[in-house]
Amino acid sequence: MARNDDRRHGLADAGLAVLAREGARGLTHRALDREAGVPTGTASNYFRSRTELVRALADRIGQRLAPDPDTVARLREGPGGTAGFARHVRDIVRRLTAEPEVTLALFELRLEAARRPEVAEVVGEWLRAGFAADVAYNEAAGLPGGAPEIALFHYAVDGLLLDRLTLSIDPATPAGDVVDALVAGLLGREGQDAGATSSTR
Incomplete structure (x- = not known):
């Protein structure tokens, strides 16, 4: 076996x-x-x-891009609030840019899903399950932001990855700086206030 x-x-x-x-x-x-x-x-x-x-490829993408448990433990031991959220997002971007072939394959599957309903059914189910897991993780980790904010970060990070793995409009700006700006812009003061309580968890 x-x-x-x-x-x-x-x-x-x-x-x-x-x-x-x-x-x-x-x-x-x-x-x-x-x-x-x-x-x-x-x-x-x-x-x-x-x-x-297609289902096997989606599952394999999930396996190869999954975070290392030790890294996750270190991230959860760090500060909460917007700073902790930014550290998590930077790790996501690091993992997905470290495996460019896998991330590009994911983009290709999503493009194919726009053309073929049977692919859309499989990939859509996989994407929504991943999104739900991200929302649950964020809540369990005591990080700021709920489902609407996590969705916004998915949109933003997907755009950042597409930029960095294809043709970048601003290759000189480090991806970590982009993530920090996104966190500050999307979470703002509300996220900082939430972080004041979640940082002790």
């Missing part, structure tokens, strides 16, 4: 590489076989349909 899981992950990683490099049109079972260096037909044995393949 472990060997099968390793093969499945390897095929999914190959799919992410193809997706990031060639876009959704290049994403075929045969392309996965070539990218992974496995016999023809292997990918089809693991992912019987394109929907199964």
Whole structure:
């Protein structure tokens, strides 16, 4: 079973590489076989349909971009309020820019979801579950902002990542500085006041 899981992950990683490099049109079972260096037909044995393949790619993106538990523990031990929120967002941006192939593959899946309803169903479910988990984490960590603010940060961070992983309008400004400005602009005084109480949690 472990060997099968390793093969499945390897095929999914190959799919992410193809997706990031060639876009959704290049994403075929045969392309996965070539990218992974496995016999023809292997990918089809693991992912019987394109929907199964898309779901596997979304799951693999989640696995590869997931935060390290030790890093999360350090972040939660730090200050709360807007400063703590900014530290969390900077870590998100760091992780997603450190894995550009995976993040670009995610963007490609979202673009494909705009064209194909069956992809939209799978990717939309995955994105909404991730958003709900982010909102729950923020509340459990005692950080400022609720679902509306977290949604705004998703919009902003997605834009920042698209800028940094494609063509940047301002490559000289460090991403951390952009995050700090976003936190100050989107949370403002209300977030700072909330942080005064949450920093002791």
